[in-house]
Amino acid sequence: MxxxxxxxxxxxxxxxxxxxxxxxxxxxxxxxxxxxxxxxxxxxxxxxxxxxxxxxxxxxxxxxxxxxxxxxxxxxxxxxxxxxxxxxxxxxxxxxxxxxxxxxxxxxxxxxxxxxxxxxxxxxxxxxxxxxxxxxxxxxxxxxxxxxxxxxxxxxxxxxxxxxxxxxxxxxxxxxxxxxxxxxxxxxxxxxxxxxxxxxxxxxxxxxxxxxxxxxxxxxxxxxxxxxxxxDSRMETRIGIGYDVHSFAPGDAVWLGGVKIPHSAKLQGHSDADVALHALTDAILGAIGEGDIGVHFPPSDMQWRDAASTIFLRHAGELVRRRNGRIVNLDVTIVAEAPRIAGHAPAMCAVIAETLGITASRVAVKATTNEKLGFIGREEGIVAMASASVEVPRVD
The missing domain is CATH 3.90.550.10 (Spore Coat Polysaccharide Biosynthesis Protein SpsA; Chain A)
Structure with a gap:
């Protein structure tokens, strides 16, 4: 040809x-x-x-x-x-x-x-x-x-x-x-x-x-x-780590990575309790030394009651841009026995990328179980861990 x-x-x-x-x-x-x-x-x-x-x-x-x-x-x-x-x-x-x-x-x-x-x-x-x-x-x-x-x-x-x-x-x-x-x-x-x-x-x-x-x-x-x-002569790469956990409460769906997933329960929290986006937001804030999600969005403030966690994530991304920085890559691991998460990972990557204005290729979402051990194994809640690699102007 x-x-x-x-x-x-x-x-x-x-x-x-x-x-x-x-x-x-x-x-x-x-x-x-x-x-x-x-x-x-x-x-x-x-x-x-x-x-x-x-x-x-x-x-x-x-x-x-x-x-x-x-x-x-x-x-x-x-x-x-x-x-x-x-x-x-x-x-x-x-x-x-x-x-x-x-x-x-x-x-x-x-x-x-x-x-x-x-x-x-x-x-x-x-x-x-x-x-x-x-x-x-x-x-x-x-x-x-x-x-x-x-x-x-x-x-x-x-x-x-x-x-x-x-x-x-x-x-x-x-x-x-x-x-x-x-x-x-x-x-x-x-x-x-x-x-x-x-x-x-x-x-x-x-x-x-x-x-x-x-x-x-x-x-x-x-x-x-x-x-x-x-x-590299003017920029430096910083790494942030985030961890969050939410217990289950009566409900019919959970929010994870900005995606609503049908389930026999919901996650308990002040906002939508999106454990994945909370961990990811903390990871980004940690990379730029901006505290944690509670500093910016206190759970005592009723305006964040049932709020979409994409609001928190977008704010973290905006703080990176204000520093003339950029997000290099994000990695999220969700630990849960149920619901099944792997099939929703591409949609989560797309939501995270759109919220932050980056390409989906810079986002990874993974899922695993806790092999029936502990409170996760008993299906009492979900844990999420995240890391963020952020490039910002070097400060000597």
Missing amino acids: RQKSIAVIVVAAGQGERASVNGDAVPKQYRPIGGKPVVARTVAAFLDVEAVSHVLPVIHADHDGNFAALDLADARLLPPVSGGASRQASVLEGLKALEPLQPDYVLIHDAARPFVPRALIEAVIAAIADNDGALPTLPVTDTIKRSPDGHMVAGTEDRRQLHAAQTPQGFSFERIFSAHRRAAQIERDFTDDAEIAEWAQLRVVMVPGDRDNIKITHPDDFNRAERLLQG
């Missing part, structure tokens, strides 16, 4: 004015991070993927000299083409330039995302094999307010249905090229290529994005990018 050809369009045609510092005239895509220009890092990320057949930069008409100064050399790197007046127009120019090559698939990526990981690129490529398009997304963790006038709140969006889009966005070349040509004929500004695909009624699937796949837009983003590059 013939190997599919995959072309990449790196969109670098903007002026980058929002990222300028003190009137710096160098466009953001040509400014260095760790001694290497942004766009050079972006191009290199795709050339590092063996499945990629061609990489086509789309640049501003006035930036020929800037791009030539990068001195990039690779047989798969095509000569840059000039973009248009908008991102949408620039992508169309790139698609036109690729037409003679007739690639099977095309990935469209913002040059201002220089840290796109190989695994993410490969995940998008794999997803478009069975779909018209694919894009990486991250779950939205903040509460989103709607305000038509930018002043008064008019409503609150359901963030469970909201996802932040990243690039690269991958498509069948012919289908997205056709959609772009038709979109150019109407008076509408599309925010990204996936929106054009949606408008053209193409089938677009989401794949998990990556928190480090940041887009450099404002001056402070360069500082964050430098921190990402410096990695």
Whole structure:
């Protein structure tokens, strides 16, 4: 079977004015991070993927000299083409330039995302094999307010249905090229290529994005990018451990890992008594030296009566973000004779990941019994143990 050809369009045609510092005239895509220009890092990320057949930069008409100064050399790197007046127009120019090559698939990526990981690129490529398009997304963790006038709140969006889009966005070349040509004929500004695909009624699937796949837009983003590059020299990894236990009480279901599981009893507690999320929350708080769950949500405070434990977990995750940290991985072990838990573990991982705004691959949930020993063996309650690995800026 013939190997599919995959072309990449790196969109670098903007002026980058929002990222300028003190009137710096160098466009953001040509400014260095760790001694290497942004766009050079972006191009290199795709050339590092063996499945990629061609990489086509789309640049501003006035930036020929800037791009030539990068001195990039690779047989798969095509000569840059000039973009248009908008991102949408620039992508169309790139698609036109690729037409003679007739690639099977095309990935469209913002040059201002220089840290796109190989695994993410490969995940998008794999997803478009069975779909018209694919894009990486991250779950939205903040509460989103709607305000038509930018002043008064008019409503609150359901963030469970909201996802932040990243690039690269991958498509069948012919289908997205056709959609772009038709979109150019109407008076509408599309925010990204996936929106054009949606408008053209193409089938677009989401794949998990990556928190480090940041887009450099404002001056402070360069500082964050430098921190990402410096990695271990500026960051340190901390480990937290959590333990919780709840006894059974009359009821018909238990909450574990944010999932309601039918059972002949419930867990006794002030909140929903989700022993797994309580242990996990304590583990995260412990990793960043923020005490335990009782410090932040005292059981004496009636506002937390029957509260969902995802509230506690989300708060712990927000404290990590406030420290400019990130959650590396989480591991939860639930010890119970009943109910049977293993079959619910994937759903628990998904709830935990969505609550914290991380990928499910960073979460592990395991279950075991106590071999009929002790109060657990007598089915009087459930124990959960958790560990959290958190990366935060180093404090000397």
